[in-house]
Amino acid sequence: MAEVVVDGVRIAYRRRGSGPALVLFHGAFEDSRIWADEFDRLARYVDLVAWDAPGCGASDDVPPGWGAVDWADAASGFVSALSLTAPAVAGFSLGSVFALLLARDHPQSVGGLVLVGAYAGWGGSLDAASLEQRVAASRFTMEHPVEEWADNLLDTVYPADAPRRRRAQARSLLDDWRPATTAAVIDVMVPDLRPDLPSIQTPTVVVRGTADARSPRSASVEICSLLPNARLVEIAGAGHDTTGPELDAVLVAAARNARG
Template sequence: MTTHFLQVGEVRIAYDREGEGPPLVLMHGAEASRQMFAALVPHLSRHFTVIAYDQRDCGETEAPEHACTLSDLADDAQRFIGALGFKRAHVFGSSFGGRVAQALALLYPRAVDHLVLGSTWPLPRPIEELCPDARRLAELRRGLPGTAEELATWFFPESFLKQRPELRRIFANARPESARSARRLATVQTSLECGVADIVAPTLLPAGELDRVVPPSVTLAMAARIRGADAVLMPAVGHVTALQAPEVLARHMVRFLDPAGAIA
């Protein structure tokens, strides 16, 4: 797949585009890139024009080397959708990408058609307030690469890692902390004043039953705060649903975003 680049304000955004149909923008997690959606895109591109992009300080996207906020990432996303030629798009955000998606839906509601918030936690609350083990997770991240084996089990169930042992290397090969990764960490810790209850877009909340990073109860509880939201628990799946169960996740998304296509 050919990497595309688009200048959006001060940011040169790297992205992939595949398929035809209504636009669907994919937002990756805190330490990831658009590559986390490689297995998911083929299932979605049968129904949508799928755009997966790298956020600031991630992947191949280039941006000025200064701190940014969650609001800045929402601004980038809104401008990016417009620069692609779309007035609005469906949006799927995974983990911290779900926070970016929430921010976009709150700050630019006209830019979002339908919203899918996977394995994420609600604005404006910090993850440490909702997930008791968040501090342990932070310790494991700081201990890389020595903690790679344990950290991998937070993102994927042990049974899945036995099938895909190469995924352990994602953590073992983590680069030493850089200025870029430090900026990204600071960005992830920012929030908005408004909260998830103010989202007006139709919303789906998928969560993995075995998620240790963001307990599924945290994600599913958001359904009670977003008017008309739907929630789905994915059995035997961990945090990175797009990698572990792309076909199952895509089926839920297509059913929600394109009921006619799901039946066809």
């Protein structure tokens, strides 16, 4: 792995391949290792970069008091530190929120978006009861051993017929997750980002698996309706974590078409 320092925060990342740049933002409870299969498949087509978000993997902890603006600044600083010019940025779940914050606050830093299992923040994508349950479930993970919640969490991310290797990889990453990061994640995920979406002009593809049990279809549809330049791609049978040739095609196209 390599690393850069952005405003005093060390951010680790993986990079491989050549061609148009594609930056990957992972979801919660994981780090850049979750993209191992995508690296194997896509590095022949694109310059693939995957960060360990602050608080994840080999990166520094999330600094105290960080908010949405700080996450956006860190993402923009990361792109600048690697001398990337308006690359395509793909974000999964939590990473979709980071990608939207980046495009909102630093539109010059991103040339295209792919939002997978997307949220306009939990507050902008879940009803009140579901939001309360999501926050409570997240806080449970902070207070209990991973063995008590891992399977329940993964059951909502991966359908029963999902590749076993992918789920096993995700399970292994849970052992390295930091409870303090969950607190920071809750703070950035709860707000409603819908009022900000009409100002984001970045070309966007919202990707949703039809078997997604975590992010409702209504969320993806509304995100597309509010973003001025967005379209929805649905992948039959895929869960919240979407991987495979259909997503690969979207990612490569986004990198090639990014305005950078």
